[in-house]
Amino acid sequence: MLNILNLSNNKLDGLRLRTLNLIRWVAILGQYLAVTTAFFWLEINFNFYWALICILSSVILNIVVSFKSLPTRTLTANEAALYLIFDSIQLIALLYITGGLTNPFCILIVAPFIISATYLDLYRIIIIGVVSILSVTLLAFYYQPISSNIFEFNSLDFSIFQIFGIWLSLIVSLTFIGIYCFRIADESRKVEGALKETQLALSDEEKVSDIMSLTAAAVHELGTPLSTISVIVKEIANDLSKDEKNYDDILLIQSQIKRCSEILNRLRQGDISNDNSTFINQLDFPRLINEIVKDYELDTIELDIKIDNYFKESNFIISRKPEIIHSLSNIIENAYQYAKQKININLISKDEFVILEIINDGEGFPGSILPILGEPYVKKNEKNHSGIGLGLFIAKNLINKTQGRMEFKNIENIGACVRIIWKKDNLVLSQ
Numbered sequence: 001m002l003n004i005l006n007l008s009n010n011k012l013d014g015l016r017l018r019t020l021n022l023i024r025w026v027a028i029l030g031q032y033l034a035v036t037t038a039f040f041w042l043e044i045n046f047n048f049y050w051a052l053i054c055i056l057s058s059v060i061l062n063i064v065v066s067f068k069s070l071p072t073r074t075l076t077a078n079e080a081a082l083y084l085i086f087d088s089i090q091l092i093a094l095l096y097i098t099g100g101l102t103n104p105f106c107i108l109i110v111a112p113f114i115i116s117a118t119y120l121d122l123y124r125i126i127i128i129g130v131v132s133i134l135s136v137t138l139l140a141f142y143y144q145p146i147s148s149n150i151f152e153f154n155s156l157d158f159s160i161f162q163i164f165g166i167w168l169s170l171i172v173s174l175t176f177i178g179i180y181c182f183r184i185a186d187e188s189r190k191v192e193g194a195l196k197e198t199q200l201a202l203s204d205e206e207k208v209s210d211i212m213s214l215t216a217a218a219v220h221e222l223g224t225p226l227s228t229i230s231v232i233v234k235e236i237a238n239d240l241s242k243d244e245k246n247y248d249d250i251l252l253i254q255s256q257i258k259r260c261s262e263i264l265n266r267l268r269q270g271d272i273s274n275d276n277s278t279f280i281n282q283l284d285f286p287r288l289i290n291e292i293v294k295d296y297e298l299d300t301i302e303l304d305i306k307i308d309n310y311f312k313e314s315n316f317i318i319s320r321k322p323e324i325i326h327s328l329s330n331i332i333e334n335a336y337q338y339a340k341q342k343i344n345i346n347l348i349s350k351d352e353f354v355i356l357e358i359i360n361d362g363e364g365f366p367g368s369i370l371p372i373l374g375e376p377y378v379k380k381n382e383k384n385h386s387g388i389g390l391g392l393f394i395a396k397n398l399i400n401k402t403q404g405r406m407e408f409k410n411i412e413n414i415g416a417c418v419r420i421i422w423k424k425d426n427l428v429l430s431q
Helices: 017-041 048-068 077-097 104-117 122-141 160-239 247-269 285-294 308-315 322-338 389-401
Strands: 011-016 072-078 283-284 302-307 317-319 342-351 355-360 405-411 417-425 428-430
Touching: 011 302, 017 072, 017 077, 017 104, 048 077, 048 417, 077 122, 077 160, 077 355, 104 122, 104 160, 160 247, 283 285, 285 302, 285 308, 285 322, 285 342, 302 308, 308 342, 317 322, 322 342, 322 355, 322 389, 322 417, 389 405
Parallel strands: 302 342
Antiparallel strands: 011 072, 283 317, 317 428, 342 355, 355 417, 405 417
């Protein structure tokens, strides 16, 4: 059991001690009201004082835990599991005293298990589930019967079939609700984790974009003073004779100024006279694709890029958005990873849409995962044991942020195809 429990100090996201304490106080109040109402008003016969002792055990635990730790402290997985196991055993003990499965409140047995299925990992959920199932099974055979002096009710009147029916309904409820809650919570955690990865990826791209803008600004700002220095140094060199001792130093300075100018020209790669960052942050779509592809080109993979004449003839300028750069980089990287010999990139203009197709001649998307591609699962690749699910999830979300959509399909006798579709009005800056 210790191996399964995996005694670690990993904390749970969002499950604080205060949350469990509050739930337990509500349960304590509910148990006390139910016990006192049943005993004094409905005159149901059971061991009232033993029931109060069971409720008091929860009160003591809450008080001790509250004094021992800060309520805002986040629980470790083991602490949460132990607290929930205690709650299950305490409830089972109370039900044993008050009629077992003939007590209509026996449905509350599912409560600790539901909480565990929502917050804990699978191993701890199984442990709490086994404790709950074993406890329910024991209550089916061992319990103290209850009866009422007012109503015609007696636990001994329940038949074996009725007890079995209640037992079975509780087992089914525990299993179904537990699986349902675990699946929902697990998907939620995956999505949350993937969105965090998306935010980090987008943040990285924004930093790159900022650096490029800063570079463009630096090129623009440094050009004027560098030109001034060049003119002054040239005049000084003309006034000096070759025999003067500083003549060689002036020539060296001139050569270094020329070198700086060449570096700035390479950074500039165009005219940025009006807007410091226009050339860096605005570009035509074919150029964007070529820039991204350069980072992943391989000699062993043939790359065929086909671009409609529309993009060559029209002034179709887009913004260098971090979302587009990161998503396309991710998809093209995957294409190179799974391609055998060739990758096709098609940039198509169709009516009011821009369509980008990235096709590789690999084995294609497995049929088992094709319908759920873009979800934040991790699919292992037998070649290099890398995941493709999270990257595609991030890319899909980033494309959605640019008001585009992404489609996945297999092309017969060719391979996998990722198609991205934008409306021109949502993408273009000028045309």
